[in-house]
Amino acid sequence: MSEREVGALLPPIPTGSTFERIQGHNVIAGQNNSAGTVINNFYGEERNRRYLQVLRTTDPRHDKKRIEQTKGGLLAESYRWVLDNPDFRQWRDEGHSRLLWIKGDPGKGKTMLLCGIINELESAADSSLLSFFFCQATDASINNAVAVLRGLIYLLVDQQPCLMSHVQKMYDPAGNPTFRDVNAWVALSEIFTDILKDPGLPPARLIIDALDECTEGLELLLDLIVQTSSVYLGVKWIVSSRNWPIIEKKLDATTQNIRLSLELNEESVSTAVTTYIRNKVDWLAKQNRYNFDTRDAVERYLSANAHGTFLWVALVCQELAKTPAWKTRRKLAMFPPGLDKLYRRMMDQILNLEDTEDAALCKDILATMSAVYRPIALDELGAIVDAIEGIPSDDEAIAEIAI
Structure with a gap:
């Protein structure tokens, strides 16, 4: 230009x-x-x-803040255990350990764990660049491999403007289609690798959360992670995902791979969940004006049934927040332990709705969502709802139906 x-x-x-x-x-x-x-x-x-x-598709820094706010804030006590974990310290301190895979079942707190790690790396007194991305399957702007690369490159060149020449070299001949057409992955991966091999690039830390929520181009992204983590000595990766065989198979291709399994660190995760429970109960007690006995009953029930799962606690507390204090102890027994049983109860509630029109709507939406190739974003859900006569498809209505 x-x-x-x-x-x-x-x-x-x-x-x-x-x-x-x-x-x-x-x-x-x-x-x-x-x-x-x-x-x-x-x-x-x-x-x-x-x-x-x-x-820019989104600014990953804003995504991080939104996620933290949605989940009720980031508690240092819920993630600090990982900083002393031997696997994390090996990744951080040893030059040959360039890829850390944090894996665990749904609801184990992987995303907030990575938010905490990002905070710690940002506060480190060194010259390293830090770039990160949060995948979310329900948002079409951040659920694909092209979006991941655009986000990583965006933060790298924003911090180190001299790297923009690699973007300029690819963008100037073609303009906007460079990052949007059928060859966007090819162009972006070339820009990305040129940046990583730039002699002026400081040590870089690259983080991707929820690889399992990358619904398009996951294998291409995994191949690129494996390739770059093996070749570029100044670049280190942290990725997180569920325990998916396809991810495990791909990441096994690099000898620099360190695995941090949340299931194998059950004691540390359980301690973090206990801290999370205490914080949520304090909030509920203040919000709903619990007396001492009610507060104690809520904390004991959550602690006994959470099974080391942050998401279970969050879902139960979401319901308790809408429950008057005098009904709280009776309602506790309605929440079965474990995510599977809790999800089954939610389905039973949908199937037994007194309002048969709402029940039919929920069933139609759930049936469609279970049959489609990938998770549905809110704007796509609007097209489904719009096809049902008499149901508004504005953003507010769609969000209420989804909840």
């Missing part, structure tokens, strides 16, 4: 501004003087800003 082309994209220069006065003296960008340097810097920053806009 030339200076003139970039200039055509720029906003008008305010009257009396420094740049207007510079232009009035016919200063040429690139000339060996301070005014020319200012103009060069201005155009360079504007050009980089335009490339960042093109790369």
Whole structure:
């Protein structure tokens, strides 16, 4: 992109501004003087800003904040155990250990664990770059391999603008289709590997959460992770996922792979869940004005039935938040231990809804969602609901139906 082309994209220069006065003296960008340097810097920053806009699907930093807020905040006590874990320390401290796979069953707290690790790496006093991405199967903008690469590259070049030349080299000949057409993966993986082998790249830490929620291009992404973790010495990876055989098979291809199984660290996870329960019960007691006996009963029931699963606690507390204090102890017995039994109870509630119209709607939606090739995003769910006569398909209504 030339200076003139970039200039055509720029906003008008305010009257009396420094740049207007510079232009009035016919200063040429690139000339060996301070005014020319200012103009060069201005155009360079504007050009980089335009490339960042093109790369961006979402800002992974905003995704992280949203996830933490949705889950009720990040508790340091719920993740700090991993910092002393031998597998994590081996990844962090040893040069040949370049890929850490954190794996565990649903609801074990993998996402919040990675949020905590990101916080710790960000606060480390070193010159490393940190780039990360959170996959979510229900959001079409962050559930595919192309989006993952765009997010990782976005954070890398935002922190190290000199790396933008690799984006520019690929983008300038073709423009916007570069990152959106059928060959987007090819173009982005080339940009990504060029960045990783750039001699000016500082040590880099790359983190991807929930590989199992990458519903399109997962195998391509896994192959790229394995390849880059084996070749580029200054780059280290952390990835998380459920215990999926396809992920295990792919990651086994690298000898630098370290596995951190949450099931094999049951005691540490259970202790973290206990801290999480205490925090949630404190909130419920304040919110619903529990007396001492009710608060104690809630904490004891959650502790006895959580089975080391954050998600079970979160789902039960979500229901208790809507339950008056005087009904709370009686309602506790309605929550069976374990996610499978809890999900079965939720299905029974749907099947036994007194409002037969709502029951039919829920059944139709669940039947469709169970038959489709991949998880349905909220905007796609709108198309299903819209096909049912008399049901509004606005965002608020769709969100309420989904909940």
